[in-house]
Amino acid sequence: MRYISPLTSALFERPGPRSISLLGSTGSIGVSALRVLAKNPDAFTVVALAGARNMELLARQAIALRPPYLGVLDADKAACLRLLLPSDYHPQTYTGAAGYEALASLPEADLILAAQVGAAGLIPALAAAQAGKIICLANKEALVLAGHLFRRICHATGAVILPVDSEHNALFQAMRGHDAHIERLILTASGGPFRAKSLAEIEKATPAQALAHPNWSMGAKISIDSATMMNKGLEIIEAVHLYGMLPQTVDVLVHPQSIIHSLVEYSDGSQLAHLGVPDMEIPIAYCLGYPRRLHLGLPRLDLASIASLTFASPDTERFPCLALARQALEASPSHTVVLNAVNEIAVQAFLDHQLSFPGLARLIAHVLDMHQTVSVEDVHAILDLDALARCQAAHMIKEGQC
Numbered sequence: 001m002r003y004i005s006p007l008t009s010a011l012f013e014r015p016g017p018r019s020i021s022l023l024g025s026t027g028s029i030g031v032s033a034l035r036v037l038a039k040n041p042d043a044f045t046v047v048a049l050a051g052a053r054n055m056e057l058l059a060r061q062a063i064a065l066r067p068p069y070l071g072v073l074d075a076d077k078a079a080c081l082r083l084l085l086p087s088d089y090h091p092q093t094y095t096g097a098a099g100y101e102a103l104a105s106l107p108e109a110d111l112i113l114a115a116q117v118g119a120a121g122l123i124p125a126l127a128a129a130q131a132g133k134i135i136c137l138a139n140k141e142a143l144v145l146a147g148h149l150f151r152r153i154c155h156a157t158g159a160v161i162l163p164v165d166s167e168h169n170a171l172f173q174a175m176r177g178h179d180a181h182i183e184r185l186i187l188t189a190s191g192g193p194f195r196a197k198s199l200a201e202i203e204k205a206t207p208a209q210a211l212a213h214p215n216w217s218m219g220a221k222i223s224i225d226s227a228t229m230m231n232k233g234l235e236i237i238e239a240v241h242l243y244g245m246l247p248q249t250v251d252v253l254v255h256p257q258s259i260i261h262s263l264v265e266y267s268d269g270s271q272l273a274h275l276g277v278p279d280m281e282i283p284i285a286y287c288l289g290y291p292r293r294l295h296l297g298l299p300r301l302d303l304a305s306i307a308s309l310t311f312a313s314p315d316t317e318r319f320p321c322l323a324l325a326r327q328a329l330e331a332s333p334s335h336t337v338v339l340n341a342v343n344e345i346a347v348q349a350f351l352d353h354q355l356s357f358p359g360l361a362r363l364i365a366h367v368l369d370m371h372q373t374v375s376v377e378d379v380h381a382i383l384d385l386d387a388l389a390r391c392q393a394a395h396m397i398k399e400g401q402c
């Protein structure tokens, strides 16, 4: 089986509304998912919502939907949330990593939306896989860290991973009914805010400029990843794990209009693409409703008004993170753990004005250079290596070594 998990699951045939645990409900993906649910109120029941620090938004969402379970980062946030909820509503509120893990494996939930950001999403996504759930996976970092574990666990438990990331969702849609004789996957990339900037301009980039993505409105971390093109690097790794491809058969094509969301190439040279307006509601809805398509009421794609679609090869001189991700993927699974950990530290340091934009790639390259392959065959080994790489990266930033 090429695909990471079985897709003929009995989970899809359950009658009645699908019950959902929504992890990361206060983020960009979470808010878009709630819009999709609001447009299809009879198809879903929300049993859990989880944010981390934004208690005002989580409280508003919880009051509107009244799920029996909520999740927050820690006890202080839970106390703050309690003050914001009405006296006649008493959800069970879970805290911290163990709490998110519990919400990901609730017996009441058929489907988990894994939309937390970064490595924090790994343990809940693995818990959902262990529990045999339908996992609508936005958190690409989970696959970058542990794609090999997900494959094993999903096959053992019957859990299903549906890709929310727009490119992987596009590939999934293009492959449906056409999953034989695939030779190449082509991930499209907008090129981010610095696509047309010179190296000299990119070297002076500020966090505000890097956060201003031309086509997509997203959380801070993925926006910076898009500016460095590390996002596309992480997506190559994600595609390799999801679709059982060799690294060299996953390519990147810069396509500034973000209308073609990715393409699948077959042995006869045919390419099948998925097109749509750039709105995350489309891939989210495809996953939440799978195999049914949901109603969204979005503006339709009007190719005549767009008139021209353009394409280019990626430039790894101006965007070295793309090459670093590929090198890590080709080196070993432990290299991709280090890549992800250092990238998360680097992105936060850049946002905090402690690291320059070119410093991001330099830091990742330094720590990757020092890394010697280790076994990451279980989750403890992954978490230990993640912690070590974060320490090394933080130390280098502190010492001004980048």
Ligand SMILES: NC(=O)c1ccc[n+]([C@@H]2O[C@H](COP(=O)([O-])OP(=O)(O)OC[C@H]3O[C@@H](n4cnc5c(N)ncnc54)[C@H](OP(=O)(O)O)[C@@H]3O)[C@@H](O)[C@H]2O)c1
Pocket (backbone or CB within 6 Å): 023, 024, 025, 026, 027, 028, 029, 030, 050, 051, 052, 053, 054, 055, 073, 100, 115, 116, 117, 118, 120, 121, 138, 139, 140, 141, 164, 165, 166, 216, 217, 218, 219, 220, 221, 222, 280
């Ligand atoms: N945004 C997109 O268009 C897009 C597209 C494709 C894939 N993705 C992927 O989807 C994931 C979410 O992206 P996003 O843009 O929605 O991010 P975001 O807007 O930053 O939201 C992140 C969510 O994770 C929660 N969170 C933050 N730190 C956490 C922690 N330590 N433990 C548990 N939860 C934590 C946040 O809670 P609070 O806000 O309450 O603190 C929020 O609900 C990422 O992996 C991203 O790569 C996003």
